[in-house]
Amino acid sequence: MALKNAEAYKESLRSLNLKVYAGGERIQNIVDHPLTMPHVNSAAMTYELAHDPTAEDLMTAVSHLTNKRINRFTCIHRSTGDLIKKVKMLRMIGQRTGTCFQRCVGFDALNALFSVTYEMDAELKTEYHQRFCQYLRYIQENDLMVAGSMTDPKGDRSLRPHQQADPDLYLRLVKKDRDGIFVRGAKAHQTGIVNSHEMLIMPTVALGEEDRDYAVACAVPTDAPGVLHIFGRQTNDERKFGTIDQGNARYGIVGGEALTILEDVFVPWDRVFMCGEHRYAGALVERFASYHRQNYGGCKAGVADVIIGSAALLAEYNGVAGASHIRDKLTEMIHLNETLYCCSLACSSEGHPTPAGNFFVNPLLANVVKQNVTRFIYEICRISHDIAGGFIATLPSEKDLLHPETAGYIDKYFRGKDSVKTEDRIRVARLLENMTGGTALAESMHGAGSPQAQRIMILRQANIDHKKNLARALAGVTTGC
Ligand code: SF4
Numbered sequence: 001m002a003l004k005n006a007e008a009y010k011e012s013l014r015s016l017n018l019k020v021y022a023g024g025e026r027i028q029n030i031v032d033h034p035l036t037m038p039h040v041n042s043a044a045m046t047y048e049l050a051h052d053p054t055a056e057d058l059m060t061a062v063s064h065l066t067n068k069r070i071n072r073f074t075c076i077h078r079s080t081g082d083l084i085k086k087v088k089m090l091r092m093i094g095q096r097t098g099t100c101f102q103r104c105v106g107f108d109a110l111n112a113l114f115s116v117t118y119e120m121d122a123e124l125k126t127e128y129h130q131r132f133c134q135y136l137r138y139i140q141e142n143d144l145m146v147a148g149s150m151t152d153p154k155g156d157r158s159l160r161p162h163q164q165a166d167p168d169l170y171l172r173l174v175k176k177d178r179d180g181i182f183v184r185g186a187k188a189h190q191t192g193i194v195n196s197h198e199m200l201i202m203p204t205v206a207l208g209e210e211d212r213d214y215a216v217a218c219a220v221p222t223d224a225p226g227v228l229h230i231f232g233r234q235t236n237d238e239r240k241f242g243t244i245d246q247g248n249a250r251y252g253i254v255g256g257e258a259l260t261i262l263e264d265v266f267v268p269w270d271r272v273f274m275c276g277e278h279r280y281a282g283a284l285v286e287r288f289a290s291y292h293r294q295n296y297g298g299c300k301a302g303v304a305d306v307i308i309g310s311a312a313l314l315a316e317y318n319g320v321a322g323a324s325h326i327r328d329k330l331t332e333m334i335h336l337n338e339t340l341y342c343c344s345l346a347c348s349s350e351g352h353p354t355p356a357g358n359f360f361v362n363p364l365l366a367n368v369v370k371q372n373v374t375r376f377i378y379e380i381c382r383i384s385h386d387i388a389g390g391f392i393a394t395l396p397s398e399k400d401l402l403h404p405e406t407a408g409y410i411d412k413y414f415r416g417k418d419s420v421k422t423e424d425r426i427r428v429a430r431l432l433e434n435m436t437g438g439t440a441l442a443e444s445m446h447g448a449g450s451p452q453a454q455r456i457m458i459l460r461q462a463n464i465d466h467k468k469n470l471a472r473a474l475a476g477v478t479t480g481c
């Protein structure tokens, strides 16, 4: 089974023994529960499109391990062409789902670990890379969805992991024996984890000698004994029990994040890819983060295509599509969105091979992508609200739209252009409202790391000394370092 389709993916989730809590109760069936179903559908798109002949080139790749055709979300990038295809694929899926489809986090974790385990082995004579390749083969052959599990809860941000009052606030090694290791802690903001098969655990910060027990990378099934997921609530959750008010009922809004607890979970050695080698934690974090920041001018550009389309439709429904200020605002949105996309393509085409042979993005440009997303998506959303009009904030609920006493009035007084059904105008407004508010916006700010994390990387990567030398040469001065 190299390439699962959407149905096979959903069936495979049904057979997991996941422990998921949401809204104060245990969810038995995440595939059909209203709170989780849209996220399952969105991730399922990554499986469905792999069988679409028009999308096959972007959605699939050939495994360098087995030579078989595999889903691109499980592949190791072998060229800058692969990195570019990744961005194009993400934009395409963003356009189809209008939301996060979650599978990229594990994809990025696989590529980051592929290169870092190779470098560890070369220097330390460990056998992590070989183990990792065995695991990768298992993921590829079974077309599994992997959650990239990096973010620790972090407690007091001014303290290192070993200095925390509660040592479990960063995930850590608690015991090791002949068969494997035991880990304890939690991973926060876990995108797509309740509908993933596996979680790939990595450290969340660079670590020193005293933090060596926190230098753990390993793979754990999402339903392993001792693993529990607490699903996060989202803006407008109660609307998930209806249809129109959700805006994007089929695919939901953002990724469906959870807090995942690991209570002394056993991990056999063949699934352990770092255990105490603290000097490599920083490299792993930076590599993973850069890969994930590369993505945001792909997936978010695809999602913003839908936002721009919604704003343009509402302008049409409101009868103002021809107004020059509307056309100018749409132009501004497109300009911002294509800037995001350009930057993702640029950091991909400026990629380079690692010693392990897989390709890595240009990390400076990848961090610029994500920094731009923290601003441009907000601006795109702001302009979309400007175009749409205030009714996206004051619309009655779909229950009133269906109630015999109020339905007629809503139909009459919420009509825009007479040729457009009122319900259509409401549906597009709800789509825009849900895509541009609350949880969806915050994800653009903090997903793949908060803005300050990118600024640190941008300054570190930018080579200011080189720029000073340029200035010195042209100014004809010799002072300064
Ligand atoms: Fe993928 Fe984008 Fe979701 Fe991250 S936010 S998992 S890159 S779709």
Ligand code: FE
Pocket: 100, 191, 255, 443, 447, 448
């Ligand atoms: Fe994200």
